[in-house]
Amino acid sequence: MNPALHVEVVQRSQSRATKDFVKEIVRSFLLNFVSLSPGVILSETDLEENVELKEHVQMITFCDIEHDTEVLVTETELVYHIYKLDAFGAESDTMTDTSTGEEFAAADVWALPSEQFHGLWESLIYDTKLKEDTVRFVETAFEFADRGVDPNVIGWNRVVLLHGPPGTGKTSLCRALAQKLSVRLADRFPRARLIEINAHGLFSKWFAESGKLVARLFERLEEIVADRRLLVCVLVDEVESLAHARRAALSGLEPSDSIRAVNALLTQLDRLRRRPNALVLTTSNVTGAIDVAFVDRADIKRRVGPPSARAAYEILRGCCGELMARGLVAPREPVFELRVLEGSRFAESEPSRASLRLWGVAREAAGAGVSGRALRRLPFLARALHVRDAAPPLPRFVDALGAALRDHLADAADMDDAAVHAPV
Template sequence: MNNSEFDDNDELKEHIASINFCDVNHDTDVSITDVELVYHVYKLDTFGAETDTMTDASTGEEFAAADVWALPAQEFHGLWESLVYDSKLKEDTVRFVETALEFADRGVDPHIIGCNRVVLLHGPPGTGKTSLCRALAQKLAVRLGDRFPRARLIEINAHGLFSKWFAESGKLVARLFERVTEIVADRRLLACVLVDEVESLAAARRAALAGLEPTDSIRAVNALLTQLDRLRRQPNALVLTTSNVTGAIDVAFVDRADLKRHVGTPSARAAYEILRGCCTELMVRGSVTPRERVFAINVLEGARFAESEGSRASLRLWAVAREAATAGVSGRALRRLPLLAVALHAPRGLALSLEQFVEALRAALLAHLADAAALAEDCAPIANGH
């Protein structure tokens, strides 16, 4: 069915918001008649996150200890597709988790086959680690909908738990996990627990060693590790964790993770695909006009990057992507470039052509790199202890 057939069919339009094709990343074209299509029908939750707040008994201050999302959620729709990696990171993580959940389902003895259902993604800031965890949880909620008609993503604010309230953190962790235990008790519910910035655990331990609230902070870290250990006995629970500083993660924690993956800054190919998506979006929305074709990276590679009238803008974009990758620009920074490009580096008043936009993108990239270098210089004295 094509788009207009869908648009003309009132009955379909009344019941279906969209039809998405996914997991179709093949190096060559695949004919639809040669593949088996697997359908998942689902309804997105539009209520947003429910925030579990806690009050610190000693200070009376309230803070968000966890966010609980019913999945699949409207907020995470399209997130999986928006993440671009020049490796099998996405495919590998989803296959790992599906296999681990299947083992749990079959009752595979964890004493014989080690399996904690704990994933650790580590790497520099802004490389999509948190987004990938959320997108993975959403994907599983859709793909495993038959087995788990309900799914929740519980995002634990580890930084909040361990940054200020050392004295009360142990008790807060215990209280928080009472709630998690309630959720996980429903065996037909898939519970994905996301602990962002797990390096805060190690920081808490270090603070303990330095003599700050020693027993309490160690107790808090141990409480969290014990609770996570309990979770692994639940066949419907999955623990997803992220860290920006690999060397600083608590050793006890690293040991518990079955799958540890480094998530780096985008390669030139990935950067190109991210920027290409940005060009398409701005052309669809009319901010860049007229609509022109920006070739997929495998098409450019297939043509050995040959220059022609039709490929000029794509090749300029490829040059920008290569510059960004060489400088190690993060995915987060790349996604900000288009706005900066249009706002600060594009000619004003006139309709913006694709070629002008790509030039503006390059100017925005150079400005970003200059800012980053200046910031690093300003921060150097601080890092050196001056």
């Protein structure tokens, strides 16, 4: 028997059917297929001919974490995850600075799975098994807790650290991972929350109050994680702020009060990681500046760098597909997967011409170290600045992408030059 294929089913918000009923109609529908392709998403248009599915199901996704190739339905266990998306967005958890009386947002709290993060996991593309590894890490951590493994014998903290330059998708991956876990672990945790804390804002504002406000914030978190049936993912963005605060205090550049705030946060994280339903996700833009005391607490530490040529091609290919689906690029024609181009040894033909041009843009972007965030902005800039047609043909739009990339690189070079020659 092959590894299980996870089938994620988004139930319509207005549907009042039970999860078991939705699972059964999806299962019956999939029995019509001989094989299923991991990574494929069946949208509303793919389901509209089935009356029951159309009424209750918004989308079906065949997950690609465990499989790289298509699987036979009769030889693979299908594991179903039925869920609805929360449409309310983030709620701000506010606190009051007692020294100034100022009220400010201490954290953003998301109910998961969230409509805001739907599709985010699938949109993130990496060359390595980064997404797969993070999911397996967390699932294993919770399995150890469920089996009662003694943490004094085998150490694990349920702390993830993603580091690398800005714009590479670290924060997005943390959000997508929390969303994925809220779906995968729903049997164990019927409800889930993502709590986002900005460490940089935390320390720039709270030094005067020492570690008191840090402790108050984590007291609230302790109240939340007290519910063992609730999965709590705590995201600390820009965690290098911890190192900056501690070094600045020791060198006399910041009040010594700040080092107590850093120590308070580390102490609270130690308390939080002992909770069997809590997961700590952290990011850093400055790898060399991460506090050593914190790094030692992280179980998995992964660098997230700019996309390679292969990843850049898949990102841009997905962008072109989205614009064709929305009627902003026409006519609708295939943009070949990279393995197809490799199989033909990149031989040029009429059907492959646009894809080969896109591959050239991807290679140029990767060679210049363009971030994933900047790559995803290129289609917008191409449309805004280099296209005049209402729906240009794909080859012309790919040329516009190339022009937008050259604009981006020129702008970046101008900014670097200006920074070098700026008066001190």
